[in-house]
Amino acid sequence: MTADAPLWEPSPAAIRAAPMTRFMHEASQASGLALSSFEDLHRWSVTDREGFWSLVWDFCGVVGDKGGRVLVDGDRMPGAAFFPDARLNFAENLLRRRGPDDALVFKAEDKISRRLSWDDLRALVSRLQQAFLAQGVKAGDRIAAMMPNMPETVAAMLAATSIGAIWSSCSPDFGEQGVVDRFGQIEPVIFIAPDGYWYNGKQNDVTAKIQAVLARLPTVRQAIIVDFLGTARQAVTAIPGAVTFEQAVAPFAAAEPVFERLPFAHPLYILFSSGTTGIPKCIVHSVGGTLLQHVKEHRLHAGIVEGDRFFYFTTCGWMMWNWLVSGLASGATLLLYDGSPFHPDGNVLFDFAEAEKMTYFGTSAKFIDAVRKAGLRPRETHDLSTVRLLSSTGSPLSPEGFAYVYEAIKPDVHLASISGGTDIAACFVLGVPLKPVWIGEIQGPGLGMAVDVWDDDGRPVVGEKGELVCTKAFPSMPIMFWNDPDGSKYHAAYFDRFDNVWCHGDFAEWTAHGGMIIHGRSDATLNPGGVRIGTAEIYYQVVQMPEILEALCIGQDWDNDVRVVLFVRLAAGVALDEDLERRIKAKIRAGATPRHVPARIVAVRDIPRTKSGKITELAVRDVVHGRTVKNQEALANPDALDLFRDLPALRL
Numbered sequence: 001m002t003a004d005a006p007l008w009e010p011s012p013a014a015i016r017a018a019p020m021t022r023f024m025h026e027a028s029q030a031s032g033l034a035l036s037s038f039e040d041l042h043r044w045s046v047t048d049r050e051g052f053w054s055l056v057w058d059f060c061g062v063v064g065d066k067g068g069r070v071l072v073d074g075d076r077m078p079g080a081a082f083f084p085d086a087r088l089n090f091a092e093n094l095l096r097r098r099g100p101d102d103a104l105v106f107k108a109e110d111k112i113s114r115r116l117s118w119d120d121l122r123a124l125v126s127r128l129q130q131a132f133l134a135q136g137v138k139a140g141d142r143i144a145a146m147m148p149n150m151p152e153t154v155a156a157m158l159a160a161t162s163i164g165a166i167w168s169s170c171s172p173d174f175g176e177q178g179v180v181d182r183f184g185q186i187e188p189v190i191f192i193a194p195d196g197y198w199y200n201g202k203q204n205d206v207t208a209k210i211q212a213v214l215a216r217l218p219t220v221r222q223a224i225i226v227d228f229l230g231t232a233r234q235a236v237t238a239i240p241g242a243v244t245f246e247q248a249v250a251p252f253a254a255a256e257p258v259f260e261r262l263p264f265a266h267p268l269y270i271l272f273s274s275g276t277t278g279i280p281k282c283i284v285h286s287v288g289g290t291l292l293q294h295v296k297e298h299r300l301h302a303g304i305v306e307g308d309r310f311f312y313f314t315t316c317g318w319m320m321w322n323w324l325v326s327g328l329a330s331g332a333t334l335l336l337y338d339g340s341p342f343h344p345d346g347n348v349l350f351d352f353a354e355a356e357k358m359t360y361f362g363t364s365a366k367f368i369d370a371v372r373k374a375g376l377r378p379r380e381t382h383d384l385s386t387v388r389l390l391s392s393t394g395s396p397l398s399p400e401g402f403a404y405v406y407e408a409i410k411p412d413v414h415l416a417s418i419s420g421g422t423d424i425a426a427c428f429v430l431g432v433p434l435k436p437v438w439i440g441e442i443q444g445p446g447l448g449m450a451v452d453v454w455d456d457d458g459r460p461v462v463g464e465k466g467e468l469v470c471t472k473a474f475p476s477m478p479i480m481f482w483n484d485p486d487g488s489k490y491h492a493a494y495f496d497r498f499d500n501v502w503c504h505g506d507f508a509e510w511t512a513h514g515g516m517i518i519h520g521r522s523d524a525t526l527n528p529g530g531v532r533i534g535t536a537e538i539y540y541q542v543v544q545m546p547e548i549l550e551a552l553c554i555g556q557d558w559d560n561d562v563r564v565v566l567f568v569r570l571a572a573g574v575a576l577d578e579d580l581e582r583r584i585k586a587k588i589r590a591g592a593t594p595r596h597v598p599a600r601i602v603a604v605r606d607i608p609r610t611k612s613g614k615i616t617e618l619a620v621r622d623v624v625h626g627r628t629v630k631n632q633e634a635l636a637n638p639d640a641l642d643l644f645r646d647l648p649a650l651r652l
Contacts, residue, residue: 006436007406008414018433020300023059030055038434038444039514046450046472049074053082053292053448053475060295060330063096064088064261071473077500078490080473083264083288090268090287091162092259093295094328095122097306102333104151105309107352108228109198109339116151121158123254124151128159130252135222137189139164139260142270144188146172146179146206146213147316148197148338152226152245154325156192161268161287164260168270171315171611172197173204176212178611178633182272185282186482187219194228195235200340207235214239224248264288265479271319271422274610274634281489282482285425289475293426294326300447301430302360302389302416306331312362312391313341313349318612319422320362320393332360346371350378357386364394365401365417366613369543372404373571379410389414391431395614396518396536399440400544417442419506419518423494426476428468428504429516440540441515449474453508453516458498461510465519465534468506469498477502507534524617526555527562533596535617538566541591542584547574552607553598554621556650565650566598567620569607576603602649606640620644 015021020038027044028035031051035041045052050070057066067085074080095118097103103118116124137143143160147153147169160167170182172194183191191214196205214223223242225232236242268287272280298304310332314320327334335356341349341363353361361384371378378384390405390413397417405415416431419442428451432443445451450472455461481490497503507519519525519534526533535553542551550569555562566584570576585597608616611634619629623644632638 006438007402008412008437010414010433010435015434018303019305020303020433023055023300026059027052027055038432042445042447045447049448049472056292056296056448057083060292060299061096062088062291062295063093074473075500077473077495077502078477078487080477081265082292082475086264086288087261088264088288088291089162089164089259089261090291091125091158091257092261093291094158094326095125095257096329097331098122101307103328104154104334104336105356106151106336106338108148108150108337109201109343109348110203114151121151121155122257124155124249125158125162126255126257127249127252128156129162129257130255131248132159132163132165132190134251135190137163137165139262140267141165141190142186142188143167143190143192144183144186145169145192145316146174146210147192147226148172148194148228149314149316149321149336150226150228150338151336153192153316154334154336157325159257160190162257162259164262164266166267166270166284168272169316169321170272171317172206173199173315173636174317174611175633176209178631179209179213180216181279181631181633182282183213183217185279186270188217189219189221190224191217191220191222192224192226194226195232196229198229198339200343203229205229205231207231207238210235210242211239222248262287267479269322269425270482271322271425273422274612274614274616279631280634281493283422283478284480284482285476286479289477289479290322290425291326291329293424293474293476294323295329296447297323297427297430298327298330298332301427301432302391303433304330304332304360308332308359309335309356309386310360310362311335311337311353311356311358313337313364313367314362315612319425322425324362341367342370346374346376347378347381350382350384353384353387354382359386360389360391361387362391362393364613365392365397366394368392368397368401368404372401372408373546373549377408379408384410384413387413389416389431391416391418393418394612396520396539397440398536398540398543400540402437402439419516420446421504423478423504424474424476428470429518436513438511438513438515441511441513441517443515445516451516453510454498458501463510463512465507465509467497467522468504468508468518470502470504521617524554524621526553526564528555528564528595533564537592538564538588538596538598541588541596542566542568545584545587547571547580548584550607550615552615552617552620554617554624556600556621556624558599563599564596565600565602565624567602567604567607567644569605570603576601600649600652602647604640604643606637606643608635608637608640610634611636624650
């Protein structure tokens with residue numbers, strides 16, 4: 001395996017069979033152009049956005065009235081309007097399939113395993129829809145869920161969106177303040193929660209938390225408690241006005257769901273920023289924009305077709321849950337897992353993949369790195385013959401992670417590193433089934449996405465690091481931020497840097513292969529001596545060392561400049577002595593540049609991360625500089641911040 005050869009190439013047969021190839025042929029006919037490569041197709045998709053998105057609607061079989069116009073004010077960002085005359089319903093598009101085949105397969109850490117057929121799912125959605133309507137829920141109302149990734153959550157989302165209600169969710173491990181910081185802003189009328197959840201072999205009862213949250217959500221008309229631990233009946237006796245899930249749907253017989261068709265820009269989801277620098281922003285996404293982006297990414301980039309078995313390891317507090325559930329619109333079976341991916345050991349997700357004949361295995365770069373460091377070799381212990389595509393997101397996948405996938409997981413898999421975010425509920429760059437996979441690189445931009453990399457002066461650069469931008473409007477731009485009546489917060493988040501151009505906040509670089517490397521968040525970019533350095537470039541080096549389990553890097557203000565500080569969490573029995581520190585610095589110097597070498601290396605017992613598993617460089621930077629971290633509720637392990645306060649090593 002060498003850097004000048006791809007890790008994987010699609011076979012001619014796979015290219016012929018790829019839905020993207022068929023789409024390219026139809027695009028050629030529709031446009032009158034000879035589109036013969038992904039690059040040709042992408043160029044057309046951003047040059048003729050009306051033709052492209054109209055063809056996506058038709059090719060992916062979107063259910064609804066497309067209307068006469070495709071794009072109005074397309075040169076305005078924000079302000080462009082896609083399909084302004086369209087009428088459609090999100091749930092109707094996700095529930096197109098019928099029959100006895102699996103729609104949802106659920107596995108939980110405590111050995112719970114359940115299946116819902118497409119007919120079962122439609123029946124449950126119908127009963128929930130009737131229950132919501134009986135509570136007076138109408139289009140535009142908010143339904144909030146603090147739920148595990150389980151079938152009831154998917155069904156409740158579909159029932160809410162069938163009416164035109166707006167869905168918002170988080171995971172049950174959020175603390176009381178974290179839940180209220182999110183849902184308190186959007187004033188839900190229905191609140192759905194479990195009696196508890198399992199994680200790492202431990203039961204966690206959340207009854208007291210639900211009581212406390214509801215006391216601070218006065219708009220809630222009904223709280224519905226889902227039985228997960230077997231204690232829902234006891235829980236509702238302690239929660240005034242609450243009913244169990246079974247009690248909520250008991251009065252209603254299954255019928256055909258009714259779908260209210262709404263404008264393309266009708267609000268669908270409220271997603272939340274991480275909240276590590278203040279109260280989370282409430283990002284509102286549209287019915288049509290979310291659906292169209294997701295079916296494009298699933299059908300064309302991921303090649304998902306009816307009958308695929310689609311898995312992403314996610315919680316309901318991460319946008320990847322919203323991305324996963326849209327797989328129903330392509331007729332895929334969703335494989336849902338809730339709990340720790342390392343209980344009882346790191347094989348649990350590979351066990352799930354083998355047992356359920358998974359075709360799409362979605363996970364995080366952190367998971368891949370963890371199983372690599374655990375020495376697992378799933379290709380030798382599991383039958384993963386059905387896995388066609390393995391996807392990674394959440395943080396940049398290191399070159400070592402790329403190599404590990406092909407050496408130890410599956411040598412003939414399409415590895416698709418993807419990157420986008422909560423802000424767009426979709427991807428800017430992702431897998432391309434027609435192109436090779438090169439080590440350390442995301443394969444290419446999303447179709448219809450005018451992605452580029454700009455320097456500080458707004459000039460496009462190739463082979464240099466710069467800001468990830470999108471220069472033309474796209475359907476899944478947020479329609480607004482909640483409680484931002486003049487749009488000033490929305491504008492400041494994405495458009496202050498470059499006028500009329502989306503600036504995403506990622507530090508990125510185009511490669512010679514037309515792929516992209518994400519070097520981390522640009523607001524966490526290091527600037528020693530005025531030279532911009534991405535933190536991921538340092539992580540790529542240190543994660544290769546078996547002595548280091550995890551690392552976090554910040555820039556510390558020092559002597560009228562910025563110096564690089566590297567925090568490391570060490571493997572059991574390892575000490576940060578002079579020899580290890582010397583080897584860390586040598587590794588970074590050789591693999592990156594001398595400017596990347598940290599001025600200080602500090603060992604810590606833990607590294608703070610968000611609920612979705614992302615390390616929080618900005619929060620650590622604030623602590624090191626004596627600033628208050630405004631919203632520790634956003635962190636999975638907020639106590640870890642204390643490990644970074646007043647460190648003697650950072651006073652020298």
